[in-house]
Amino acid sequence: QQQVKQSPQSLIVQKGGISIINCAYENTAFDYFPWYQQFPGKGPALLIAIRPDVSEKKEGRFTISFNKSAKQFSLHIMDSQPGDSATYFCAAKRSGSARQLTFGSGTQLTVLP
């Protein structure tokens, strides 16, 4: 019940295209859903996060879509750029400091020039 399932494992997109990464969760107590971006040799950096009271959140080229009834959320990267090539992790947790983040398995995104 603690798992977060992420797909695809790897994704190759042409420059200017849309990258879509999907995650599904089981634990209905989860109420905070962040996406992290990680470049090789670096720590994960928070990209964007959403709570279940909204169905979509957009920040620049990055959008999270959230479907509470289906227990699914996804990251959309519009106008994908080679600089977006990185590993993306979705995660979920219950609100409250120190509660554990449950990570998805990660998606390695490659954006071709």
Place this chain on the structure above:
Amino acid sequence: DAMVIQNPRYQVTQFGKPVTLSCSQTLNHNVMYWYQQKSSQAPKLLFHYYDKDFNNEADTPDNFQSRRPNTSFCFLDIRSPGLGDAAMYLCATSGYSPGQGNTDTQYFGPGTRLTVL
């Protein structure tokens, strides 16, 4: 800029030789975490401190210990590193931010890459 700092960025040790990794933060967060991340895998939580309270994950080996002498610093001690402990070790923080109250966001440091020879 407020941030999470890890030292060293790269650490090489010998099989069985104790090693200490350090983390410091200028965010004044009350929660600090240590994660282990192996190649092509998600970060795996080892333990965390809520203020001075230590919380160990059930599957964290006894070989891993931690110390938090004050709010700003946290150390990861690996008492007898094995080849399987070679990984990236990530420190993260979360907690209270002025104007936002308690936040769920975890801020990660750049990591320490540990090599065991």
